[in-house]
Amino acid sequence: MGKSIPEYLGQLDIRKSIVGLATGASAIYLLYKAIRAGLKCQPPLCSNSPICIARECPVPGERAPPQEAPASEASPVERPKGLAIERERHGRDSGELRRLLNSLECKHDGYTRSMILHSIARCVYLLEAEASACTNDDIKLVADMLEDKDTSVKIQALNALKAFSGIRKFRLKIQEHSIKVLELVSTIWDSELHISGLRLLNNLPLPDYVHPQLRRVMPALMEILQSDYNMAQVQALRLMSYLAQKNDLLYDILNCQVHSDFLNLFQSTQPGNLLFELLVFAERLSEGRNASHYRAVKWHYNEQSLHEALFGDESRLADRLLSLVIHPEEEVQIQACKVIVSLQCPQDVAARPSSFHPSHSFSKSGE
Numbered sequence: 001m002g003k004s005i006p007e008y009l010g011q012l013d014i015r016k017s018i019v020g021l022a023t024g025a026s027a028i029y030l031l032y033k034a035i036r037a038g039l040k041c042q043p044p045l046c047s048n049s050p051i052c053i054a055r056e057c058p059v060p061g062e063r064a065p066p067q068e069a070p071a072s073e074a075s076p077v078e079r080p081k082g083l084a085i086e087r088e089r090h091g092r093d094s095g096e097l098r099r100l101l102n103s104l105e106c107k108h109d110g111y112t113r114s115m116i117l118h119s120i121a122r123c124v125y126l127l128e129a130e131a132s133a134c135t136n137d138d139i140k141l142v143a144d145m146l147e148d149k150d151t152s153v154k155i156q157a158l159n160a161l162k163a164f165s166g167i168r169k170f171r172l173k174i175q176e177h178s179i180k181v182l183e184l185v186s187t188i189w190d191s192e193l194h195i196s197g198l199r200l201l202n203n204l205p206l207p208d209y210v211h212p213q214l215r216r217v218m219p220a221l222m223e224i225l226q227s228d229y230n231m232a233q234v235q236a237l238r239l240m241s242y243l244a245q246k247n248d249l250l251y252d253i254l255n256c257q258v259h260s261d262f263l264n265l266f267q268s269t270q271p272g273n274l275l276f277e278l279l280v281f282a283e284r285l286s287e288g289r290n291a292s293h294y295r296a297v298k299w300h301y302n303e304q305s306l307h308e309a310l311f312g313d314e315s316r317l318a319d320r321l322l323s324l325v326i327h328p329e330e331e332v333q334i335q336a337c338k339v340i341v342s343l344q345c346p347q348d349v350a351a352r353p354s355s356f357h358p359s360h361s362f363s364k365s366g367e
Helices: 005-040 050-056 084-089 096-103 110-126 128-132 136-147 151-164 168-175 178-187 191-202 208-225 230-243 247-254 262-266 272-290 306-311 317-324 330-344
Strands: none
Touching (some): 096 128, 096 136, 110 128, 136 151, 136 178, 151 168, 151 191, 178 191, 208 230, 230 247, 230 272, 247 272, 247 306, 262 272, 262 306, 272 317, 272 330
């Protein structure tokens, strides 16, 4: 009661300052503890990730691996450090690819199987030594996924086989599944599957026993070529350019039915990569039909065949080629000129000596 009002208010301000200072210090301390705890805590692996699945799924016939010791008890020497590709670079096997292949034998849903196969493909590209250590049984395991009812699983299986096909010793084993790949490409209308399947086929030497199946799928390949999916079109053209060099398949390609507007593919507005592959295909066809052994036979083509669209009496291919000679891309210009030369100068005529007189079966009119 003896204190004046100003003195009382001054003491009250001091008390408020002390309380505020203590509260701020407590908040800073709690924030420090939270940050420290966060730094020490290691985030758990996502249970849905393929890597986590591969680590948790035991090898068939073996017990599940024991849980790892806490971080404070584990020896720093025993813990692998760095990415798998870094460990392989230093001569150590990460075991990641093997875990993924083993996990593929476990029962998973379609999405998980698809993600495991995707991770396998990436590991094959990145971990060359581990991929080379795989066996034909591993290839068969991946190829069995082509029978999966899920289209996305088929696509990722094709991509994984494509990755393995870069290793020479696996090509013959993967080649055994080429007929199945052709079946998928010709029966399922999916642009991603077409791209994956055709990429795989373009990376393999196709044996002669596959030719009957190739004849059956030729109309499907021609439909893919005339679709609106650039990457699938390019892959289909690369395969058919390769097949056009096979004497027993050339007629099947030339007699394949095409749309009435097929020559629109040669328009200069088309993507450069598509035009280039299309011109390579046209050059191979022109060279093949002008070869002496092919011209020795009188072939018959249907009115809507590829042969009539490109080389028939009413074909406008020459006009399309002239417009491509001035195309902005140089490789398209050069390839257009090659096609023009192949149309005007048959191979057997150019290589024939001037004193040689061709028989009627080899003459232009006899074609």
